[in-house]
Amino acid sequence: MxxxxxxxxxxxxxxxxxxFKALRDANIPARVFGSRALAEPPNDIDFAxxxxxxxxxxxxxxxxxxxxxLNSIDAALRAIDAGECSAxxxxxxxxxxxxxxxxxxxxxxxxxxxxxxxxRYGHDYAMYFDSPKLKSALLSVHLPLRDAIATIxxxxxAALAQLTSREYARLYGSAPRIxxxxxxxxxxxxxKFGDEERIIERGVAQAHAAGSTVTGPHxxxxxxxxxxxxxxxxxxAMYHDQALIPIxxxxxxxxxxxxxxxxxxxxxxxxxxxxxIAGRGIADxxxxxxxxxxxxxxxxxxxR
Numbered sequence: 001m002x003x004x005x006x007x008x009x010x011x012x013x014x015x016x017x018x019x020f021k022a023l024r025d026a027n028i029p030a031r032v033f034g035s036r037a038l039a040e041p042p043n044d045i046d047f048a049x050x051x052x053x054x055x056x057x058x059x060x061x062x063x064x065x066x067x068x069x070l071n072s073i074d075a076a077l078r079a080i081d082a083g084e085c086s087a088x089x090x091x092x093x094x095x096x097x098x099x100x101x102x103x104x105x106x107x108x109x110x111x112x113x114x115x116x117x118x119x120r121y122g123h124d125y126a127m128y129f130d131s132p133k134l135k136s137a138l139l140s141v142h143l144p145l146r147d148a149i150a151t152i153x154x155x156x157x158a159a160l161a162q163l164t165s166r167e168y169a170r171l172y173g174s175a176p177r178i179x180x181x182x183x184x185x186x187x188x189x190x191x192k193f194g195d196e197e198r199i200i201e202r203g204v205a206q207a208h209a210a211g212s213t214v215t216g217p218h219x220x221x222x223x224x225x226x227x228x229x230x231x232x233x234x235x236x237a238m239y240h241d242q243a244l245i246p247i248x249x250x251x252x253x254x255x256x257x258x259x260x261x262x263x264x265x266x267x268x269x270x271x272x273x274x275x276x277i278a279g280r281g282i283a284d285x286x287x288x289x290x291x292x293x294x295x296x297x298x299x300x301x302x303x304r
Contacts, residue, residue, distance in 0.1 A: 001296065002299075006033065016040075034072050048076075130171075130258055157204065180218065
């Protein structure tokens with residue numbers, strides 16, 4: 001297997017700590033991208049230096065650190081494009097730091113989609129979470145809740161179901177059974193608690209007509225439990241926290257954030273920079289170790 005490309009994220013966070021701990025415990029080939037002066041990698045790490053000057057100031061939002069995080073991602077992508085590395089594993093970036101560095105993107109998902117020339121969320125690319133018992137694709141990501149609900153529409157639901165079916169089959173070799181969550185209590189209770197479910201119903205019908213194995217809308221308070229017990233393979237969530245609350249509750253140390261639709265496999269931990277504990281040596285590397293092992297297990301399906 002070609003080495004994984006691992007970007008260290010924001011230097012002021014826990015990225016370097018958890019990556020180095022994870023690689024120490026996982027016998028997986030990897031090339032790490034970051035600032036040598038700020039990360040101080042072990043001698044046995046295959047490390048690609050992005051520059052930067054120490055000493056590191058942990059927990060500080062800094063445009064220079066945002067720039068290093070962005071440059072690390074771009075260097076990792078160049079290694080993947082050149083055929084030197086396989087999948088991309090990303091440690092957390094800080095949204096404010098990359099904004100100060102000039103990035104117009106709120107996070108990895110949008111940035112990587114732009115780099116790949118993918119334009120439309122849910123149609124060309126999407127945020128997907130994978131854990132042993134629960135998997136979910138998100139209809140919307142970084143939006144205020146009122147906007148996420150207001151923008152639910154038929155075409156987006158159908159497109160996301162088709163995208164999820166294609167990418168799940170790429171990962172696992174077979175098409176998924178998709179359950180679409182409702183957005184209102186009891187999936188609207190026949191219109192008593194809202195009418196968004198009528199839009200969702202039309203999206204489900206459109207996706208089914210296009211060949212996806214999809215049902216819904218299902219009440220959101222029970223559908224994730226049903227999926228975790230094996231009745232469905234993937235839940236299509238209508239907004240960010242609808243999926244992230246059950247996944248983080250059930251599988252915080254064994255869940256990965258995957259950007260589906262990219263030409264390569266991109267995997268991330270499901271947590272942030274943890275500025276509050278950065279530099280103290282106490283960060284739990286279990287989620288990063290799982291992300292690295294998960295990426296290594298699936299990378300071959302994406303190698304070009």
